[in-house]
Amino acid sequence: MTTAPQLKIAGIAGSLRKGSFNRAALKAAVELAPAGMTIEIVELGTLPLYNDDIRVEGYPPAVHAYRETIRAADGVLFATPEFNYSVSAPLKNAIDWGSRIPDPPYVGKATAIISASVSPVGGVRAQYHLRHMCVSLNCFCMNQPQVYIGDAAKKFDANLKLIDAGVREELIKFLAAFRDYVIRLQR
Numbered sequence: 001m002t003t004a005p006q007l008k009i010a011g012i013a014g015s016l017r018k019g020s021f022n023r024a025a026l027k028a029a030v031e032l033a034p035a036g037m038t039i040e041i042v043e044l045g046t047l048p049l050y051n052d053d054i055r056v057e058g059y060p061p062a063v064h065a066y067r068e069t070i071r072a073a074d075g076v077l078f079a080t081p082e083f084n085y086s087v088s089a090p091l092k093n094a095i096d097w098g099s100r101i102p103d104p105p106y107v108g109k110a111t112a113i114i115s116a117s118v119s120p121v122g123g124v125r126a127q128y129h130l131r132h133m134c135v136s137l138n139c140f141c142m143n144q145p146q147v148y149i150g151d152a153a154k155k156f157d158a159n160l161k162l163i164d165a166g167v168r169e170e171l172i173k174f175l176a177a178f179r180d181y182v183i184r185l186q187r
Helices: 021-032 052-057 061-072 089-098 124-137 165-186
Strands: 007-013 037-042 075-079 110-116 147-149
Touching: 007 021, 007 061, 007 165, 021 037, 021 075, 021 110, 021 147, 021 165, 037 061, 037 165, 061 089, 075 165, 089 124, 110 124, 110 165, 147 165
Parallel strands: 007 037, 007 075, 075 110, 110 147
Antiparallel strands: none
16 A cells, blocks of 8 residues: 655745734644645745845855755745735745756745735735746646635634634645645656
8 A cells, every 4th residue: 555645845924024914824724734744834034135146155054944945845835925916025035045046946846825915805916926936936836726815814813823714624625735736746
């Protein structure tokens, strides 16, 4: 009998704020991950601002560690806030560091996106922009299902635990689909 692989997913919250709904959504994903999948949250706060002069001199230790974490993962789950109709500066910065040569770690990687926002549309515009960035990264972003957590302040409690039963169920289905997507791409 063959056992299913244990997939390691790098979870990236595009917000540095401790009270971020996207960080909370990512923590909910860690909790709700299906059998055969673990999600490790990658911290972006130690990454310096992208500067190609620095890259040419050699990747700083925090950047090297970030790139190696992405490289070692079977897939990447982005939780993106929406800032000014697009992704946040910390997420864009991390993507810039992860896109550079040699051997960019996102190439060929399975990715998926969730978003949470106090707006009713739940970060849909940020997801749209992030999907475009995934084309440049040459990674494979799962198209369906999609998770947009709108009116997020009503979906999380004061401790930032996801309490909305409908969203929890949607996230469970999304994560199972992502697990299957990662396995399909690995074949």
